[in-house]
Amino acid sequence: MADDKQKQIDDLYAKYQxxxxxxxxxxxxxxEKPKEVEVEKIVEVEADIDLATPDAIAELEQKVESKIATxxxxxx
Numbered sequence: 001m002a003d004d005k006q007k008q009i010d011d012l013y014a015k016y017q018x019x020x021x022x023x024x025x026x027x028x029x030x031x032e033k034p035k036e037v038e039v040e041k042i043v044e045v046e047a048d049i050d051l052a053t054p055d056a057i058a059e060l061e062q063k064v065e066s067k068i069a070t071x072x073x074x075x076x
Contacts, residue, residue, distance in 0.1 A: 053061075
């Protein structure tokens with residue numbers, strides 16, 4: 001069970017590494033790209049948007065944090 005969880009974490013880090021490599025390459029390409037004319041367009045929009053974290057997501061975050069804390073304590 002622990003090996004399966006470790007494999008999932010390792011897979012996640014491999015994907016994260018690949019994403020960072022792609023970002024790094026994209027930034028290099030942007031640095032080499034000739035400068036272009038920049039057009040700035042400002043659009044003002046008013047919207048009443050609730051950006052509060054939904055309760056279900058907050059509960060899941062707490063569960064994950066609790067599990068991480070429990071795992072960290074058990075490894076010590």
